[in-house]
Amino acid sequence: MTTAASAASGRDLPHPAREEIRLESVLHALSDPMRLQVVRELAAESDELSCSHFDLPVTKSTTTHHFRVLRESGVIRQIYRGTAKMNALRSDDLDDLFPGLLDSVLGAAARQAARLGSG
Amino acid sequence: MTTAASAASGRDLPHPAREEIRLESVLHALSDPMRLQVVRELAAESDELSCSHFDLPVTKSTTTHHFRVLRESGVIRQIYRGTAKMNALRSDDLDDLFPGLLDSVLGAAARQAARLGSG
């Protein structure tokens, strides 16, 4: 059944519209250490990153699960690019909905990492 | 022996020290609608509030549970005052650890409430 709608690359992923993003879901998505780490790396690179770029200490199945949670909560946007799936922060949508929130969380995460790493 | 801990009212509650507060735990505590509502009311009053002040749509057992999650994550401080248990935001500790985080979350919650309430 390769005749299905293959616009750009065949598969498309469901994303919540900007207005559908819920604060509680975003906070829940960010409250997992694994996912927070992913978000920090995405923010640091300020560019699309493939799922395989991340070397998380879990299996690929679990990695897929975490990326889905991030996508369905509206934190990241995912698109297929060939066999790879690229991930990017939805900074613009989040900043529009919740100004300063993402920066505060990223700053807090950096502070905590520095505090726990050095002391 | 028994005279040791009974400074004000006899019972004392375990709180995490400021350095023990973890960002992930704070985000998780705030990701529950019930608890986020409690935090919003506490921030609005800027004063101690008893547990019974909150009229949550759950039983008292569940309310106790939510307040414990907030306390153990370091978001609120609880002290006994007679039969009542007073609750206050740990704004100073949170602001010191994660500058701007609490304000961003509160602002985001207010924005979302306004958006969902008016639209």
Add this chain to the structure above:
DNA sequence: GACGTACTACGATGTCTATCGTACAAGGCG
């Protein structure tokens, strides 16, 4: 078409969590 890479889907599992109900403890008040 065959093969490898990248990621997914599904089922299983153990843990966590939000909820309830009932029984109980601590403190104020008549």
Add this chain to the structure above:
DNA sequence: CGCCTTGTACGATAGACATCGTAGTACGTC
């Protein structure tokens, strides 16, 4: 002292979730 108000403790329960393993799909390359 009895009684009420306030909140706790404990057990139960249903749902969510993080994790895994295996099998499978989509895509690029040879």
